[in-house]
Amino acid sequence: MNDVIIVGGGPVGLLLAGELLLAGADPLVLEVADGALRRNRSYGLRGINGRTSQSLRMRGLTDAFSEAQDELFAVAGGLPPLMKGNRARGHFAGLPLVEAEVQPGAAGGFILKQHVLERILADWATGLGVRIRTGREVIDIVQDDSGVRAVLADGGSERAAYLVGCDGGRSVVRKRAGIAFPGTDATMTGRVAVAELADPGAVESSMHGPGGMVHVSLVPGEIATMEFDGGPGDRDAPMTAEEMRASISRVSGVDVTVTRLDGGIRFSDNTRQAATYRRGRVLLAGDAAHVHSPIGGQGLNLGLQDAMNLGWKLGLVVSGRAPESLLDTYTAERHPVGERVLRNTRAQVALMRPGPQVAALREVLGETLGIPEAMRHFIEMGNGTDIDYAPDSAHPLVGRFAPVPLVSEDGRALLASGTEEVREMVNGRVRIVEADSGPAFLARPDGYVAWAAPDGETAGLAEALTLVAGPEGARV
Numbered sequence: 001m002n003d004v005i006i007v008g009g010g011p012v013g014l015l016l017a018g019e020l021l022l023a024g025a026d027p028l029v030l031e032v033a034d035g036a037l038r039r040n041r042s043y044g045l046r047g048i049n050g051r052t053s054q055s056l057r058m059r060g061l062t063d064a065f066s067e068a069q070d071e072l073f074a075v076a077g078g079l080p081p082l083m084k085g086n087r088a089r090g091h092f093a094g095l096p097l098v099e100a101e102v103q104p105g106a107a108g109g110f111i112l113k114q115h116v117l118e119r120i121l122a123d124w125a126t127g128l129g130v131r132i133r134t135g136r137e138v139i140d141i142v143q144d145d146s147g148v149r150a151v152l153a154d155g156g157s158e159r160a161a162y163l164v165g166c167d168g169g170r171s172v173v174r175k176r177a178g179i180a181f182p183g184t185d186a187t188m189t190g191r192v193a194v195a196e197l198a199d200p201g202a203v204e205s206s207m208h209g210p211g212g213m214v215h216v217s218l219v220p221g222e223i224a225t226m227e228f229d230g231g232p233g234d235r236d237a238p239m240t241a242e243e244m245r246a247s248i249s250r251v252s253g254v255d256v257t258v259t260r261l262d263g264g265i266r267f268s269d270n271t272r273q274a275a276t277y278r279r280g281r282v283l284l285a286g287d288a289a290h291v292h293s294p295i296g297g298q299g300l301n302l303g304l305q306d307a308m309n310l311g312w313k314l315g316l317v318v319s320g321r322a323p324e325s326l327l328d329t330y331t332a333e334r335h336p337v338g339e340r341v342l343r344n345t346r347a348q349v350a351l352m353r354p355g356p357q358v359a360a361l362r363e364v365l366g367e368t369l370g371i372p373e374a375m376r377h378f379i380e381m382g383n384g385t386d387i388d389y390a391p392d393s394a395h396p397l398v399g400r401f402a403p404v405p406l407v408s409e410d411g412r413a414l415l416a417s418g419t420e421e422v423r424e425m426v427n428g429r430v431r432i433v434e435a436d437s438g439p440a441f442l443a444r445p446d447g448y449v450a451w452a453a454p455d456g457e458t459a460g461l462a463e464a465l466t467l468v469a470g471p472e473g474a475r476v
Contacts, residue, residue: 001159002028003318005150007138007173008166009033011046011114011300012286014121016164016307017130018059022411023315023445028158029125030136030150043192043222043265045072046117047297048110048304050089051384054401055308058447060409064120065110072112075220089379090297092344093351094207095366097379109383113219138167141176141282148281161318164283164310166303169270171288177279183272183291183342186231188212188349190294192224193244193264198257203248208362211354212251221262225251226295228353232266239264269293269349273338277306277331285310290338292345295352296382302341305384306334312411312445312468321470333389344381389448395439397452402443406433413468414443419456429469444468 004020006013009031020027048056048065056062086108087099102108126132140151141163148163165173174181190213197203203223205215213226225247241261248256271292277284286303310330316322351362368374380386390399397403406414413430417423417440423432430442441452442464451464466472 001147001161002026003161004028004314005030005148005158005160005163006166007141007150007163008168008286008288009118009122009132009134010166010168010286011117011121012303012307013164013166014118014125014130014132015304016166016285016311017132018121018125018128019307019311019411019445020315020318021125021128021130023312024319024321025315027130028160029130029132030138030152030158031132031134032137034134043194043263044114044224044294045111045218046114046300047090048112048117049297049301049383050109050379051387051401052301052304053109054405055305055447058406058408059124059411060407061120061124062110064123065112065117068112068116068120069110072116072218090382091207092296092365092369092378092382093348093362094213095362095369097369097375097382099379100372100375111218138172141173143177143281162281162283162314164285164314165288166284166286166307167288169272169287169291171284173282174274174284174288177282177284179279179282179284180275181272182275183270184346186268186270188226188228188230188269188293189232189247190224190226190267191239191244191247191264192217192222192267193239194221194262195223195241195244195248195258195264196221196260196262197223197248198259202254202256203252206252208352208354208359209251210253213352214248214252223248226352227251231268231270235266235268239266267294269295269345271342271346273335273342277334278327283310283314283327283330289334290342292342293349295348296345298341298345298382298384301384302338305337308446309334312413316470319470322467326467337384337387340381387448395452397439397441397449400449402441402447402449403438404433404435406443406447408445411445413445413450413465416441416443417455422455422458422461425458425461425465427472429465429472442468 003025004027006029009029017027017029086102089097137153138150139153142149147161149157149159151157165171207213215224241258245258273290277289285306313326388399393399414433415430416433416435418435422440439452440455441449444450450468
C-alpha cells in the first residue's frame with residue numbers, strides 16, 4: 001500500500017509530493033494528462049510571489065526559476081520596466097504594487113510559463129525519488145478506517161493510507177469525498193488565446209479599457225481579454241477566431257481582424273472554497289480547495305503554500321512520528337488564508353469593472369496607495385507575507401515566517417541559536433543555524449516559526465521540537 005496518493009500532477013501536486021518525500025513518506029502522483037497536453041494548455045504567465053519565492057528558495061529551487069525567467073524575457077525583448085530593481089510586487093486590480101525601498105536579501109518574485117514551472121518541479125520531485133504516473137484518470141475514491149482507494153478509469157485502482165486531491169477546481173476527489181464547495185458564481189468571462197492580428201500594433205494593453213481588460217502578453221502571439229458579461233457559457237467549447245476578434249473589439253474599442261487562432265482557453269471569477277480541507281483520510285490542496293479570479297496572480301501561490309504547509313505535517317503522521325490530530329492544523333491554518341484571498345480577488349474584480357463610478361474608486365485607491373503604510377499593507381496581502389499562524393502567541397516571531405533567509409534542501413526544521421545549551425537540545429533532530437544576535441527560534445520545515453525565546457532560554461523548546469520533528473530518537 002502507498003503512503004500517500006496525490007491526485008493531480010500540476011505545480012501543487014508536484015511540490016506536495018517532494019515535500020512528502022523529504023518528510024519521510026513515499027508518495028505516488030496520479031496525473032490524467034501527459035506532458036504534451038499540459039504544454040498545449042499552458043497559456044498566460046504564472047507569477048511566483050515573494051512568500052512563495054522565500055519558501056522555494058529554502059529548497060534550492062529559485063536558481064532554476066531565475067534561469068527560466070531570463071530565457072522568457074530574452075525572447076520577449078527584455079525585463080519589464082516595473083520589474084527592474086527587484087521592486088515590483090504585483091498589482092491590485094491593475095494598480096502597481098511597488099516597494100519604495102528594497103530591503104537587503106528581500107525575495108522578489110518570478111514570472112514563468114506554467115509548463116516550465118511544472119518541468120522544474122517535476123525534475124526536482126523525481127530527482128528526490130517521487131513516483132509520477134501520467135495517463136491515470138481517477139474517477140472515484142473510497143475511504144475506510146485504514147486507508148483510501150483511488151479508482152481509475154482503466155479499471156485499476158491504487159490504495160494508500162492517505163489521499164490528497166490536487167485535481168483542480170472541478171475536483172473529483174472533493175466531490176467524491178462529499179466536501180461542500182460554497183461560493184459565488186461567475187460574473188465575467190476571460191479569454192486567453194494565441195492569435196495573429198492583421199495589424200498587431202492596433203491593440204495596446206489596458207487593464208481598464210472601455211469594455212473591460214485587454215492584455216498583450218510578453219509571450220509572443222498571446223492576447224487576453226476580460227468582459228463583465230455574467231460569465232462564460234461552455235468553458236470547454238473550442239474557441240474561434242471570430243469569438244476572440246469580437247471580444248478584443250468590445251473591450252478595446254478597436255476593430256481588429258484575427259487572421260489566425262492557434263487555440264485558447266476561457267476563465268471566470270467563479271469564487272468558491274471547500275468547507276474543510278480534510279475529511280478523514282482525504283485532504284485537498286490548491287484549486288481543489290479554492291477557486292477565484294486569477295486577477296492579482298494569487299491562486300498558484302495560495303496552492304503552493306498549501307503544499308508547503310501540508311507536506312511536513314502529513315509526512316510526520318504517515319511515518320508515525322506525529323498524531324493524526326496534527327492534520328487538523330492544516331485546515332485551521334490554511335482555510336483563513338484562503339478566505340482572505342477570495343475576499344481580495346472579489347474586490348479586484350469589482351475594481352476592474354468599466355464605468356465612471358468604479359473609475360473614480362480606482363483613482364481614490366490609487367491615491368491611498370501613495371501612503372507608504374497603505375502600499376505596504378497591499379504588498380503584504382498580495383504576497384502572503386503578512387500571514388501569522390499564531391496571532392495570539394506571546395512571542396511576536398511565533399507563527400510568522402522566519403526573519404532571516406534559510407536553506408533546508410532536505411526539508412528539515414531549523415533551529416537558529418548562538419547558545420550551545422540551546423543547540424544541544426536538538427540532538428540531531430533538526431538543522432542548526434548559528435545566530436550571532438537576536439532571539440533563538442525554531443523554524444518548521446515550511447519556514448514558519450514554531451518556537452522563539454531570548455537566546456539561552458529553553459522553555460517550550462522540547463515540545464516544539466516534538467511538533468516539527470517527531471519524538472526524541474525519531475528519524476526520517
